[in-house]
Amino acid sequence: MTPRLTPVLEKTLDAIRTHIAAHGRAPTYQELAEAVGCGTTAAYGRVRHLERLRLVRTGQPWAQRSIELVDQPPPRGGDER
Numbered sequence: 001m002t003p004r005l006t007p008v009l010e011k012t013l014d015a016i017r018t019h020i021a022a023h024g025r026a027p028t029y030q031e032l033a034e035a036v037g038c039g040t041t042a043a044y045g046r047v048r049h050l051e052r053l054r055l056v057r058t059g060q061p062w063a064q065r066s067i068e069l070v071d072q073p074p075p076r077g078g079d080e081r
Contacts, residue, residue: 003053011036012046013055016067026067 005013015035019027027035033043047067050056059066 003055005053008036009046009049009053012043013050016047016050016056017069020069026065028064032067 012032015032016027019025019031019035029040029043029047032047033040036043036046038046047056047058051058055070057068057070059068
């Protein structure tokens with residue numbers, strides 16, 4: 001069951017999905033902040049909230065582009081044969 005999201009969290013999650021679909025990788029917090037119209041600290045807080053709801057997961061705090069969607073596997077890198 002998917003939790004009900006506030007419009008702000010829905011917009012944030014949608015921006016993450018859109019960025020991954022368009023670029024094949026997660027946005028940085030700066031890119032996410034620009035996409036949703038907030039500061040990087042607010043973007044970080046929103047991602048943490050989405051993580052508590054188990055909709056995203058993040059790697060190490062210092063790692064760029066560490067946001068992963070839980071409802072889909074991470075994109076594969078490289079050439080597989």
